Amino acid sequence: MVNPLPFMGHQGSPGHEGMSQMGLGMAIAATMVVLTMFQQFLFSHFGGYLERCLRKLVSSMDPYVQIRFTEESTDGGGPKNYEAYAAIETYLSSKCSAQAPRLKANSVRDINAPVLCVDDGEGVSDEFNGVTVWWHLGKEKDQGDIYRGSRRNRYYALTFRKKNRKMVVGEYVRHVMEEGKAVAASHRQLKLYSNSSSEHGAYWNYIMDFDHPAKFETLAMEKEKKEEIIDDLYRFSAGRDYYRRIGKPWKRGYLLYGPPGTGKSTMIAAMANLLSYDVYDLELTAVLSNAALKRLLNRIPCNSILVIEDIDCSSKITNQREMNNQDEDKTVKILEKVTLSGLLNCIDGLFSANDGGRLMVFTTNNVDALDSALVRRGRMDKHIPMTYCGFEAFTMLAKNYLRIEEHELFGRIEELLKGSSVTPADVAETLIERGGKAEDCGGEYYLNKLIRVLEENCEAKKSIGGEMLEKKGKGELENGECN
Numbered sequence: 350m351v352n353p354l355p356f357m358g359h360q361g362s363p364g365h366e367g368m369s370q371m372g373l374g375m376a377i378a379a380t381m382v383v384l385t386m387f388q389q390f391l392f393s394h395f396g397g398y399l400e401r402c403l404r405k406l407v408s409s410m411d412p413y414v415q416i417r418f419t420e421e422s423t424d425g426g427g428p429k430n431y432e433a434y435a436a437i438e439t440y441l442s443s444k445c446s447a448q449a450p451r452l453k454a455n456s457v458r459d460i461n462a463p464v465l466c467v468d469d470g471e472g473v474s475d476e477f478n479g480v481t482v483w484w485h486l487g488k489e490k491d492q493g494d495i496y497r498g499s500r501r502n503r504y505y506a507l508t509f510r511k512k513n514r515k516m517v518v519g520e521y522v523r524h525v526m527e528e529g530k531a532v533a534a535s536h537r538q539l540k541l542y543s544n545s546s547s548e549h550g551a552y553w554n555y556i557m558d559f560d561h562p563a564k565f566e567t568l569a570m571e572k573e574k575k576e577e578i579i580d581d582l583y584r585f586s587a588g589r590d591y592y593r594r595i596g597k598p599w600k601r602g603y604l605l606y607g608p609p610g611t612g613k614s615t616m617i618a619a620m621a622n623l624l625s626y627d628v629y630d631l632e633l634t635a636v637l638s639n640a641a642l643k644r645l646l647n648r649i650p651c652n653s654i655l656v657i658e659d660i661d662c663s664s665k666i667t668n669q670r671e672m673n674n675q676d677e678d679k680t681v682k683i684l685e686k687v688t689l690s691g692l693l694n695c696i697d698g699l700f701s702a703n704d705g706g707r708l709m710v711f712t713t714n715n716v717d718a719l720d721s722a723l724v725r726r727g728r729m730d731k732h733i734p735m736t737y738c739g740f741e742a743f744t745m746l747a748k749n750y751l752r753i754e755e756h757e758l759f760g761r762i763e764e765l766l767k768g769s770s771v772t773p774a775d776v777a778e779t780l781i782e783r784g785g786k787a788e789d790c791g792g793e794y795y796l797n798k799l800i801r802v803l804e805e806n807c808e809a810k811k812s813i814g815g816e817m818l819e820k821k822g823k824g825e826l827e828n829g830e831c832n
């Protein structure tokens with residue numbers, strides 16, 4: 350705005366000429382005031398419109414389009430913003446190592462293979478379906494406030510030619526997100542969470558990085574059964590389109606059951622490692638109500654495993670359904686715990702959008718004690734019996750622990766395994782190398798030790814009503830196929 354007052358300040362002494370000069374000055378000043386008011390009026394009424402027109406004109410002459418993906422949403426966009434930003438960062442890591450002059454390394458799962466990304470202010474180009482696009486890492490103006498202090502939001506800017514808009518906005522961006530997420534999943538440090546409660550509610554707490562070494566390759570189990578589980582898990586994790594097509598939430602329930610030491614917890618770890626899913630270990634006894642359980646379950650992000658171990662003794666949920674149906678609120682109040690119907694509702698209501706699947710794994714030593722409603726298909730889609738150690742599982746353990754695949758004592762061990770009830774944990778404990786003896790004697794010392802353990806087990810079985818035990822064992826083996 351032009352200030353008219355300076356004109357008044359240059360007046361001479363008042364005379365005829367002075368008077369006319371003063372008149373002129375006042376006229377100019379008045380004109381300026383009117384002009385300024387007009388300008389203000391124009392801008393207050395049409396300013397936005399004029400600005401838009403101007404922008405349109407400039408952008409119509411610009412052959413490029415730019416999209417920004419910010420690290421943190423300023424309008425409450427939540428974690429979605431960050432997910433997209435992180436996916437881009439990971440996607441670009443493979444491009445930038447060859448191009449960008451300045452890189453930075455991110456915290457990753459494998460310290461020997463750090464994920465590199467472009468440094469602030471740097472850029473890289475990419476090609477997709479014969480179209481070139483450009484990425485640039487920038488920083489927005491200070492977004493800080495009095496509480497959070499100074500902070501500048503980072504963003505990845507994607508620039509491309511206008512004529513490629515449709516392909517880039519559709520196909521290319523989707524490609525970047527999918528690739529980025531897939532690479533991130535394979536590099537990501539898995540995490541273990543567990544729940545706790547306070548008067549303010551129920552929470553998931555980060556416990557530690559999940560570095561469990563269990564893998565399906567080292568899990569002692571019949572090959573066929575193992576391959577079936579692996580196949581099922583892969584189909585589940587890649588099932589986005591499938592679940593969308595059949596109109597079902599993208600979730601799957603596993604029930605692992607069997608005696609202690611048969612590898613239920615080990616298999617959960619192997620599942621997490623196979624799919625690169627975080628583990629949410631739910632301690633049901635620490636959940637104070639059905640409502641708290643619902644809140645907890647709804648906070649589990651996609652691509653995670655919800656684990657409830659020893660579900661038969663986790664809570665008083667095994668046979669309460671009828672009572673709960675009569676007066677659920679009252680039951681919750683009395684027990685101040687989760688009820689079976691509450692748990693069933695939570696499982697059924699666990700919703701998974703199309704951003705990733707959610708796996709639930711329940712374990713129990715006592716499958717017969719579970720209410721049939723809990724384990725019915727649809728809630729627990731796959732029932733996996735974990736059995737006593739058979740010969741195939743033993744050969745796996747011998748390979749893992751003693752690095753031997755064949756031995757003349759294997760025949761005797763196979764015989765004894767048929768008549769005994771030892772768990773893979775028992776066998777593993779017997780074969781574990783102490784003081785490098787297996788190296789010295791080709792594993793014979795440990796195989797003989799195992800033979801003694803198996804003989805003792807067979808004897809014990811015979812002496813304490815072996816027949817009954819035998820039947821039970823056979824029953825478990827008959828159920829032993831994967832469902």
Ligand SMILES: Nc1ncnc2c1ncn2[C@@H]1O[C@H](COP(=O)(O)OP(=O)(O)OP(=O)(O)O)[C@@H](O)[C@H]1O
Nearest residue numbers: 567568569608609610611612613614615773774777
């Ligand atoms: N199938 C298996 N393959 C390889 N190792 C196994 C297997 N089962 C058990 N083990 C070994 O035994 C140990 C105990 O197994 P794990 O904790 O998985 O058993 P579990 O079935 O979960 O027992 P529980 O019912 O008491 O929780 C593991 O640390 C692992 O070393």
Ligand SMILES: [Mg+2]
Nearest residue numbers: 613614615658
């Ligand atoms: Mg266990």
